[in-house]
Amino acid sequence: MEEKQWVVKINDELNSLANTSEESAHWSKRFIYKIPVCVTELNKRAYKPQIVSFGPYHHGMGDLRAMEEHKHRALLHFLKRSNKPLNTFVEALAPVLQDLKDAYDQLDPKWHLKENDDEFLEMMILDGCFILEILRTTDSATHTHHSTQTHDQTNSSSNVADHSEDYASNDPIFSTHGKLYIVPYLKRDMLMLENQIPMLVLEKLVFVQNENAVKKGKELMKRILNFFSQAISVKNIHEIEKCFHILDVYRKSLLSEEPRSKKHTKTKSGQNSIIHRGGGDEIIRSATELNEAGIRIKTSKTRSLKDISFHGGVLELPLIVVDDALESLYLNLIAFERFHVGAGNEVTSYIFFMDNIIDNSRDVSLLHSCGVIQNALGSDKAVANLFNSLSKDITLDPESRLDEVQKRVSAYCQKPWHQWRANLMHTYFTNPWAILSVIAAIFLFALTIIQTVYSVLSYVSPPS
Secondary structure, eight states: OOOOHHHHHHHHHHHTOOOHHHHHHHHHTOOBOOOOHHHHTTOGGGTSOSSOOOSSTTTTOGGGGGGHHHHHHHHHHHHHHHTOOHHHHHHHHGGGHHHHHHTBTTOOGGGGSGGGHHHHHHHHHHHHHHHHHHHHHTOHHHHHHHTTOOHHHHHHTTTSOOOTTOSOTTOSSSSHHHHHHTHHHHHHHHTOGGGOOOHHHHHHHHHHHOHHHHHTSSHHHHHHHHHTTOOOOHHHHHHSOOOSSHHHHHHHHHTOSOOSOGGGTOOOTTOOOOOOTTOGGGSOOOHHHHHHTTOEEEEOSSOOTTOOEEETTEEEEOOEEEOTTHHHHHHHHHHHHHHSTTSOSHHHHHHHHHHHHOOSHHHHHHHHHTTSEEEOSSOHHHHHHHHHHHTTTOOOOTTOTHHHHHHHHHHHHTSHHHHHHHHHHHHHSSSHHHHHHHHHHHHHHHHHHHHHHHHHHHHHSOOO
């Protein structure tokens, strides 16, 4: 009896099944992901580029085509300034073409056809040059720096002409006007997971344009972080490991500075537990309730999302600026941690933690007064709603480093004195009228005691 066709196919696949190490190598090549509908349907706008496409996932979409003309212009200016032919850059990227394709989790089958290799390379070069030109023209420090370069630096980059003003002053993109009105949208689109190109593309383009620039260290990473106004020390830049793409560079910059004292956040072996919603005391209380229990909230000395600690009744949290771009940024960072195995869960843990301590506008107001939140959204209620929406469908790793912080806070709040204090604060000191009533009652009670004392004294020692 003949075997069915699908049975033969499965048997063939079974015989050619890769071993564990080969499978691991296969999965490790992927780091740019197509986000599934079950995630994007909660907030479609947060994951879809609004003005420009980078990479193949949104390439050629109707509402993004207008920027292709400007990508082409950026390429021409890039080539003119480098004084090198386009073919030099093509030859540099051609050997790693397959690596670039492998970086995409769900690449359209058309890009796997050899006949489309040239188009894929063209897309990578156009997108890469456009990003590099945006980084260069929006970095005001670069323009002033060119005029004061030392003789040695000039010699080291003699192959690259410095035309800091090689775009027209009224250019719609690469001008002061573009920096003010277009670049904010570009920044948002450049930090979307589906809208990434491998860092390898940018590194190759920069290296071919000027080999000496790469020898200086992580200049490209510095330019990216300057573009996104991420203040980070030179030392910490050099400590950042190799990054997959721009979103990964930004994420690692958020986590770059370790807390000053690891003893407050170190978890003991076997003492970690999964954080569940509805887990009673396992969930950290809101900021207002923590304050009522006598916990003082203050800003950490660094802005690293890892720098959260609790010691001696003081909860330290990093400063965060909440603006219109934050929702899209953090949703894409959470998505990257969710889909890339080994990325870590620090950003996800931070958002979950902040959602737990922010229940309403009162919590936001308190955190603002403590210097933890800078509100650029407007109302405190809008900020509370934002953090509550960011934490939807989040799953935490039981090894989360914030687990120990949560345990310390919960243990502090469960002590009888702190429970009594919290109950007293919540019952009698939540509004001005209650406070006045308590003060009046204390005053009357004091007067009653004084009157009683005088009465007793007059009875014991009557006047002669």
